[in-house]
Amino acid sequence: MRSRVRSDELFTAAQRWLVGGVNSPVRAFRAVGGNPFFVERAAGCRVWDVDGHEYVDYVLTWGPAILGHAHPRIVTAVQAAAARGTSFGIPNPAEVRMAELICRSVPTIEKVRLCNSGTEACMTAIRLARGFTGRDKIIKFAGCYHGHVDSLLVKAGSGALTFGHPDSAGVPADFAKHTLVLPYNETEPVRAAFAAYPGQIAAIILEPVAGNAGLFLPRPGWLEFLRQITEKEGALLIFDEVMTGFRLAPGGAQQRFGIRPDLTTLGKIIGGGLPVGAIGGRAEIMDHLAPLGPVYQAGTLSGNPLAMAAGITALEELGVETHPPATNPVYQRLEQLGAQLEEGLRQAAQMAGVPLVLNRCGSMFGLYFTSQPVWNLDDALRSDRERFRRFFHGMLEAGIYLAPSPFEAGFLSTAHTDAEIESTVRAAAAVLKTL
């Protein structure tokens, strides 16, 4: 076992001052057991902990580090921006450049509002949809996560068409009562909801590829169905692309799947590792936001120059301006790495006789220890979580850092090479045999 004396000391100290020793719950390793390691530094596709252990990183700060950690051009851009001032709260050229890059890259975004997290983006998108349509009710899907927004921290009601109950303490039932939680990848419950609540549903919000319960994909035709029914019923379709934006294609999942949502939320990659979120969509909807319209939204650090410098550099490095999406070499490489990892892990599981479902879309993947396909949260919950825990720790001991939960996605970066994929597959083959 790798001794992590310094990490354990830090975790003890951290728990004195920080709730659970962390600033975001999943980092506490409670889903896999044991103490989290503390990071000393990261570069490329690797992280080093405070005890000097090195790991190949497939979490990539939960998605943003698509170019690897400490990318030299991003570091230089942030250093240069910092020397000119770390925050202005005044319009600045960098936020205009970032907005232009987003609008030119994401097919359906004509105007954008930048904020500071994916949660803020999703919260604003919901408020904007309600303000634009004058309707209150929202449909979300079980297994999708849209940040810690009160009205979206909701679990399914007792009956298919009963409105949601809070999925967190501190969320009043009144905040949840306008949210309907339906099963992902099913059409009938969506039809029934619109039939039961005609003219009352403001929007459907979903992750077009669900990356917050492991990873499951939309069934063929399901996204098209959601687009059609929302158009027919006068509701907005919101794609939460905080994770998939600039990950699955330069224009996100909507470009990959050819669907035109009314609103899109972004985050993670567009911040180049610094705090950024964004809401974007058709100008006629977006112009309902203050100062032009009646839907209020604001933020002290929105358009922060350091975050803009990191994000602009990241999008430039991704080639969003220099290559047509279909032949962008960065995304072709990410697809290749994803396919290699998928093939290698599948073969390793087969050789070990361990039932493993690996769902993948581009450079995002999910692992489930089950022999049944996983298309929604119920399927995911049937997977063997104990086996995942043992696999996670076995891989960690082998120097491979996977997401510390069976219900998180994994990510690849342009800093991963064939060598890392091969060493990861070799490690998995050895660990799978012990499960």
Ligand code: KE4
């Ligand atoms: P943030 O507020 O954490 O920036 O974004 C919330 C959010 C919104 N929408 C989607 C699709 C997301 O994946 C997220 C955040 N993702 C999680 C990872 N599963 C962040 C990790 C964490 O909570 O620590």
